[in-house]
Amino acid sequence: MSGDTVIKFLNEIILFSIFNFRKVLVINKNSSAIQLNGVTKYYGNYPAITDISFDVSLGESVGFLGPNGAGKSTTMKIITGFMPPTSGSVSIAGYDVVSESLQARRMIGYLPETVPLYTDMVVREYLYFMGKIRGMSNSKINKRIDDVIEMCGLEIYRNSIIGKLSKGFRQRLGISQAILHEPEILVLDEPTIGIDPIQVVETRDLIKNLKGNHTLIVSTHILPEASAICDRVIIIHEGEIVAIDSPDQLGNRLRGGVLIELDIKGPRKQVVKALQNLDGVRNVMRVTGEDDGTATYSVDTDQSIDVSPKLASLIVNSGWELKKLETLGMTLEEIFLKLTTTEESIKE
Amino acid sequence: MRNTFYIAWRETRAYFLTPTAYIVGAMFLVLTGIFFVFQVTSTRPEASVRSIIEWATFFMVFFAPLITMRLLAEEQKLGTLELLLTSPVSDWQVALGKYLASIIILYVTVSLTLYYVLLLYIFGSPDIGPVLTGYLGLLLYSAACGAIGLAASSLTSNQLIAAVVGVAILLTLSFADSVGYTLSGVIKTILMWVCMDAHLNDFTKGVFDFSHIIYYFSVIGIFLFFTIMSLQSRRWR
Numbered sequence: 001m002s003g004d005t006v007i008k009f010l011n012e013i014i015l016f017s018i019f020n021f022r023k024v025l026v027i028n029k030n031s032s033a034i035q036l037n038g039v040t041k042y043y044g045n046y047p048a049i050t051d052i053s054f055d056v057s058l059g060e061s062v063g064f065l066g067p068n069g070a071g072k073s074t075t076m077k078i079i080t081g082f083m084p085p086t087s088g089s090v091s092i093a094g095y096d097v098v099s100e101s102l103q104a105r106r107m108i109g110y111l112p113e114t115v116p117l118y119t120d121m122v123v124r125e126y127l128y129f130m131g132k133i134r135g136m137s138n139s140k141i142n143k144r145i146d147d148v149i150e151m152c153g154l155e156i157y158r159n160s161i162i163g164k165l166s167k168g169f170r171q172r173l174g175i176s177q178a179i180l181h182e183p184e185i186l187v188l189d190e191p192t193i194g195i196d197p198i199q200v201v202e203t204r205d206l207i208k209n210l211k212g213n214h215t216l217i218v219s220t221h222i223l224p225e226a227s228a229i230c231d232r233v234i235i236i237h238e239g240e241i242v243a244i245d246s247p248d249q250l251g252n253r254l255r256g257g258v259l260i261e262l263d264i265k266g267p268r269k270q271v272v273k274a275l276q277n278l279d280g281v282r283n284v285m286r287v288t289g290e291d292d293g294t295a296t297y298s299v300d301t302d303q304s305i306d307v308s309p310k311l312a313s314l315i316v317n318s319g320w321e322l323k324k325l326e327t328l329g330m331t332l333e334e335i336f337l338k339l340t341t342t343e344e345s346i347k348e
Numbered sequence: 349m350r351n352t353f354y355i356a357w358r359e360t361r362a363y364f365l366t367p368t369a370y371i372v373g374a375m376f377l378v379l380t381g382i383f384f385v386f387q388v389t390s391t392r393p394e395a396s397v398r399s400i401i402e403w404a405t406f407f408m409v410f411f412a413p414l415i416t417m418r419l420l421a422e423e424q425k426l427g428t429l430e431l432l433l434t435s436p437v438s439d440w441q442v443a444l445g446k447y448l449a450s451i452i453i454l455y456v457t458v459s460l461t462l463y464y465v466l467l468l469y470i471f472g473s474p475d476i477g478p479v480l481t482g483y484l485g486l487l488l489y490s491a492a493c494g495a496i497g498l499a500a501s502s503l504t505s506n507q508l509i510a511a512v513v514g515v516a517i518l519l520t521l522s523f524a525d526s527v528g529y530t531l532s533g534v535i536k537t538i539l540m541w542v543c544m545d546a547h548l549n550d551f552t553k554g555v556f557d558f559s560h561i562i563y564y565f566s567v568i569g570i571f572l573f574f575t576i577m578s579l580q581s582r583r584w585r
Contacts, residue, residue, distance in 0.1 A: 080434040083544070083582050106436045116431035120366055131356040133435050177431070 033215035041090035048074040049239040061216035063226030066236035072219040076189040080110045109178035113189040119163035134181040148176040168199035186214040265294040266320030280305035351437045352405025361553025373457045375412040380532040395472030398552045401482040416497030419509040424505035439579040450494045478554035485551025488564035495571035502578040
């Protein structure tokens with residue numbers, strides 16, 4: 001490529017190649033891959049995220065789950081160093097994203113929410129450029145381009161103009177540029193948004209295959225996606241973390257859990273306390289209350305133990321009135337809604 | 349430094365692969381060509397590059413922003429700026445790479461006007477001095493226009509707005525002297541000094557004055573600095 005030879009030549013004659021001095025990056029195995037400490041971001045007076053703190057250890061894959069507008073993309077942009085937090089700090093493999101930005105950025109492969117593609121470029125050329133600005137050598141780039149093109153199933157589009165690719169293939173190309181330089185950490189913002197269901201499955205499989213080679217953080221608003229891909233799920237709502245758990249645990253806690261709705265007439269605080277102390281009860285929430293002392297409680301229980309008879313006898317023995325006892329099924333999505341819709345949770 | 353060249357390389361390729369640069373470049377050459385023909389076919393034709401330089405700088409005010417408008421505006425629109433700024437590339441490397449690409453395109457176009465100079469040499473015998481200083485002036489002027497156009501492009505994701513803002517700044521700077529003539533005192537001095545065209549006159553006359561070179565480099569420096577600041581502004585927005 002003639003452009004390349006010119007660049008090489010210019011490189012040699014330019015004396016301030018001091019700028020080329022590339023620091024060897026050392027990953028401290030003890031430090032977390034990604035660490036957020038009380039990160040808050042304001043857009044004007046409006047807080048997009050408030051006091052977000054979490055750790056992602058090396059090799060882990062974490063799902064960042066939340067409804068639209070929860071602050072997922074904002075968090076991703078802060079992690080990748082595109083914008084700084086208003087307060088708090090983020091470190092990538094021990095490098096602060098604001099003060100040691102370039103080192104931190106070298107560790108990251110990033111797929112933003114809007115797939116960033118130069119639509120007038122050819123697939124191969126685009127990947128070449130992305131490799132170059134991340135400081136890869138020519139021989140390495142050419143090898144890796146072939147690898148990622150194969151991995152992402154882009155073989156027939158190798159020499160196509162990006163503008164002519166379908167949305168699904170653009171998404172894949174977006175992922176290929178993110179993994180091209182074999183980054184330690186991979187940040188994918190809504191990787192399956194806006195593509196058709198078959199491509200969604202394919203993209204998910206692709207991401208699953210990336211697990212293990214990279215520390216992975218994937219944002220999504222689709223719960224099954226997070227539980228399919230990730231070791232751990234962070235649920236965020238209105239800019240705050242509501243839950244951090246493994247999908248299994250979350251699933252156990254949720255899918256395995258049975259929700260029982262009770263209408264009880266009795267002193268509310270005592271009722272809640274008594275219900276919470278019962279074996280097999282995990283959480284008690286008061287949904288509504290009426291003036292005559294009757295209130296509706298929703299009780300989250302273990303699936304393994306059938307709690308309803310015990311609940312009934314407890315209430316009757318305590319001398320309260322049991323007006324209704326209903327067992328509700330529970331899917332992950334419903335719980336997700338429960339977790340993220342504001343509801344008064346009673347804690348003693 | 350290496351990153352600057354890769355960004356410039358990509359951008360220059362993009363220029364050659366998209367029609368905008370060809371169309372705008374052709375228009376620039378046609379317009380300067382027409383006025384060159386007017387000059388040599390007038391009743392008192394001159395074997396000098398003066399009119400070429402003057403008309404070229406006049407059209408450069410419109411040509412440069414049309415070339416530079418896509419540089420950062422399009423990146424913002426495509427979302428690739430996010431990618432570029434999260435890659436291990438510093439803001440100044442991005443700005444400089446983009447600037448370099450626009451300079452390459454502007455200079456390629458300007459160099460095509462040398463055809464008129466060639467004609468002058470075939471049919472007349474112009475002094476070499478004013479030709480050299482004239483073209484030096486034109487190159488400096490174009491480089492300043494490019495920097496201003498790039499700064500305008502960093503402000504918006506809309507290419508049209510970028511072009512209009514660029515042209516507006518350039519028109520203000522190139523007609524500042526016309527306003528200056530009607531005034532007096534300090535304001536006049538300032539307006540005359542700020543004017544981009546006023547600094548060109550000496551070059552077209554064949555006078556080589558370092559203060560003018562410093563002026564054009566200052567304009568380039570200021571607007572490149574502004575571009576870098578504009579890229580960094582996302583940090584305190």
